[in-house]
Structure formats: structure tokens, C-alpha cells
Amino acid sequence: MSETPFVQGIAKFVSTSAAAGEIGAHRPFPVHGTLLTLDVPRAADAPEVAAACQDPGIQRFTTVPVPFGPEHADNFLNELCPQLWDEGGAxxxxxxxxxxxxYVAGTISLRVGLEKTANVGYWIAPEWRGRGLMREALQLAVTTAFNLLGFECVILEAHPDNLASIxxxxxCGFRFGGILRGIGLHQGQREDRAVATLLQGDPLEPATEWTDLVKRLQLSDRGNTSD
Structure with a gap:
């Protein structure tokens, strides 16, 4: 493995098997922010992950198994997380x-897509919402995706009712193209998704007014606490 410079101001080096500018398997590494750390998952996190995934919102708007038990937390930490790193994601x-x-406040993942794209997914436990954690976590994740992991575009697909994630x-600067009919699958049912992208070099700040986005996508702005 070669040593590749990491994101300035976050960490010094990370080991990677990918060639410069390419996507490949990475040894898991942490990313340090101001309010939080994007940390390497470990088996000891299972109880907190299992507890958080009892939240109805997490069960409704993410792909976690329902019901969610300790065995699912173990599988996520010991099988699914390492698999994403092996595939070139995080x-x-x-x-x-x-x-x-x-404390485990939540999770965030980057799944490798086509043509140097990554699909991002995240959740935050109810007791940690409204503190700016999720916003900082997403900013750190996309900065790492572009500056280190070789991605050029990060994609978010969110249920139109999931105002918090949207x-x-x-x-963080994601630009929403619209709502696509039936591209999501949840508990065996097809669902619509609001689709947004962030390109390498895009500013990490809103590209439009929130009220304009709500109107354009015909979202129901319920005043959700998002971050």
C-alpha cells in the first residue's frame, strides 16, 4: 500500500491501495472534525447502534432491517462496513x-456507484439532532470523498417526506434535480426519491433558498430539525 496525503487540516496520511485519482480498497481511517469524529466502526458500538435504530424515523427512511436487533448491529459493524471499504467506499x-x-451519534456511508460517483447515506440518533452534527459529518464525508477517495460526484436519494435529510x-450545497418516481425500495415497496448531487468543486453551502426548494419539489416543510 502507498501513503497518500489526506485532507488538509483533518489528518496527515492514510494508507490506500488505489492509484492516485482512482477508486480502490482502503484501510479504514478516521476523519476528525470540530464537533465530532467520523470514526472507524468497531464491534463495541453495537449496543448504541441497536438502540438508535429503534427510532421510527430511522426505520422509516433508511434501509435498516425492521425489526432491528443486536444481530443486525453486529452484521452492520462486522460485515457491511468492512465491505464498503473493500469496495472503495467508506x-x-x-x-x-x-x-x-x-457516544455513537449516528452513521454515514459512501457506496461506490458508476463513473466515479458515490451514493451517500446517513442517520443520526434522536438525542443528537439539532446540534449541527449531521451537517458537519456530511461536509467531512464529501470532502474526503473528493480529496482522497477519488470520487467526482456524490449522490443523495431521500424520501420526499424526509425533510431532515433533505x-x-x-x-451542504447539494443540488436537487427533482423527484423520481419509484426508484427507491423500502420493505419491498417501490417509493419515490428526491435526488440531489454534489460535484467536486461545488461550494459546501446552499445553492438556493430553502423556501424555493420546498416549492419546486412540492415538499411539505414541517419545520423538521435536520442537523
Missing amino acids: SWIIRTYDAQTP RVAWH
Whole structure:
């Protein structure tokens, strides 16, 4: 493995098997932010992951199994997360601290797509919402995707009712192309998805007014606390 410079101001080096500018298997590594760390998942995180995934919103708007038990947390941490790294993507625990005690606030993952694209997915536990954590986690993840992992475009697909995830992506500069009919699958049922992209070099700030986006996509702005 070669040593590749990491994102300036976050970490110094990370080992990677991918050639410069290409996508390939990476050894898992952390990314340090101001409010949180995108941390390497570990088996000891299972109880907190399992507890968070009892949240009805996480079960409704993500692909976690329902019901979600300890065995699903173990599988996620020990099988699915390493698989994403092996494929050239990434999967992190959003780890934050309260009085120097670490907590699992959520997860964020990058799944390899076609032509140097990555699909991003994330959730945050209810007790950590509204603190700016998810916004910072997404900014760190996409910066890493572009500057280190070789991606040129990050894609988000969110249920149109998931105003929280949509608003986080909007805050981070994602541009929404529209709502595509039936491209999502949840519990065996086809669902619509709001689709957004962020390109390498795009500013990590809103590209439009939130009210304009709500109107254009005909979203129901319920004032959800998003980040």
C-alpha cells in the first residue's frame, strides 16, 4: 500500500491501495472534525447502534432491517462496513463527546456507484439532532470523498417526506434535480426519491433558498430539525 496525503487540516496520511485519482480498497481511517469524529466502526458500538435504530424515523427512511436487533448491529459493524471499504467506499460511525465521554451519534456511508460517483447515506440518533452534527459529518464525508477517495460526484436519494435529510444536504450545497418516481425500495415497496448531487468543486453551502426548494419539489416543510 502507498501513503497518500489526506485532507488538509483533518489528518496527515492514510494508507490506500488505489492509484492516485482512482477508486480502490482502503484501510479504514478516521476523519476528525470540530464537533465530532467520523470514526472507524468497531464491534463495541453495537449496543448504541441497536438502540438508535429503534427510532421510527430511522426505520422509516433508511434501509435498516425492521425489526432491528443486536444481530443486525453486529452484521452492520462486522460485515457491511468492512465491505464498503473493500469496495472503495467508506463507512463511519459519527462519534461525538459529552464531558469527554464518547457516544455513537449516528452513521454515514459512501457506496461506490458508476463513473466515479458515490451514493451517500446517513442517520443520526434522536438525542443528537439539532446540534449541527449531521451537517458537519456530511461536509467531512464529501470532502474526503473528493480529496482522497477519488470520487467526482456524490449522490443523495431521500424520501420526499424526509425533510431532515433533505435539509442537511441542502445546507451542504447539494443540488436537487427533482423527484423520481419509484426508484427507491423500502420493505419491498417501490417509493419515490428526491435526488440531489454534489460535484467536486461545488461550494459546501446552499445553492438556493430553502423556501424555493420546498416549492419546486412540492415538499411539505414541517419545520423538521435536520442537523
